Amino acid sequence: MTEPTDPAAEPNLNITLVPLTAAFASVASALHEQGFEDPWDTDAIIRLLDVPGAFGLLAFAPGDLAANRDDIPLGFVMVQAVLDEAEINTIVVAKEARKSGIARKMLSAVFERLRENDVGRLLLEVAEDNAPAIGLYRHLGFDEIGRRKNYYRRKSGRMVDALVMERALGNCVLGWGA
Numbered sequence: 001m002t003e004p005t006d007p008a009a010e011p012n013l014n015i016t017l018v019p020l021t022a023a024f025a026s027v028a029s030a031l032h033e034q035g036f037e038d039p040w041d042t043d044a045i046i047r048l049l050d051v052p053g054a055f056g057l058l059a060f061a062p063g064d065l066a067a068n069r070d071d072i073p074l075g076f077v078m079v080q081a082v083l084d085e086a087e088i089n090t091i092v093v094a095k096e097a098r099k100s101g102i103a104r105k106m107l108s109a110v111f112e113r114l115r116e117n118d119v120g121r122l123l124l125e126v127a128e129d130n131a132p133a134i135g136l137y138r139h140l141g142f143d144e145i146g147r148r149k150n151y152y153r154r155k156s157g158r159m160v161d162a163l164v165m166e167r168a169l170g171n172c173v174l175g176w177g178a
């Protein structure tokens with residue numbers, strides 16, 4: 001698998017999900033750089049994957065030998081489960097591949113896997129000024145349950161609150177997933 005290229009240049013890409021393992025950590029790190037001011041390096045991703053209850057999913061478009069096209073990494077998500085609760089550690093989609101349902105597909109697979117493991121509740125923190133992510137989570141049925149004041153410090157020095165959001169996993173009201 002290669003570093004991210006331009007998914008927008010490749011129409012009608014299939015999206016495949018695979019477990020995010022340490023072997024893909026450098027690919028994930030390169031994707032993370034596209035989404036965050038303070039991206040995680042390869043070692044940080046490997047360390048987080050190593051924590052009991054942690055798992056990740058990587059989305060990519062499979063390569064095409066005939067078209068001389070390599071696999072194209074599209075995004076990844078990392079989750080930490082503890083007993084019957086889980087938290088989204090991070091989620092990112094390659095810039096050019098956004099708004100095409102990749103995050104929704106990854107989270108739908110996360111919901112399914114957590115349900116299979118009897119996890120009933122999924123939580124996350126999101127910066128209050130991150131409209132795309134808040135839009136995604138609301139779209140997928142997360143509710144705001146709290147706020148952490150001045151939780152994030154931007155490179156500019158500006159402090160931003162985190163919203164704490166939650167979604168029950170007991171049923172599948174929106175028709176995707178299991």
Ligand SMILES: CC(C)(COP(=O)(O)OP(=O)(O)OC[C@H]1O[C@@H](n2cnc3c(N)ncnc32)[C@H](O)[C@@H]1OP(=O)(O)O)[C@@H](O)C(=O)NCCC(=O)NCCS
Nearest residue numbers: 035092093098099100101102103104126132133135136139
């Ligand atoms: C947030 C992020 C992961 C969304 O990924 P994505 O693949 O573009 O999202 P999807 O295409 O699956 O969108 C699903 C739904 O989320 C909402 N959404 C996605 N992008 C949005 C945007 N820019 N503005 C408002 N709502 C948005 C919409 O409801 C969308 O459904 P629709 O396409 O039917 O309107 C992506 O923007 C990203 O990587 N951002 C940088 C990293 C980041 O902020 N991660 C979250 C940290 S908490």
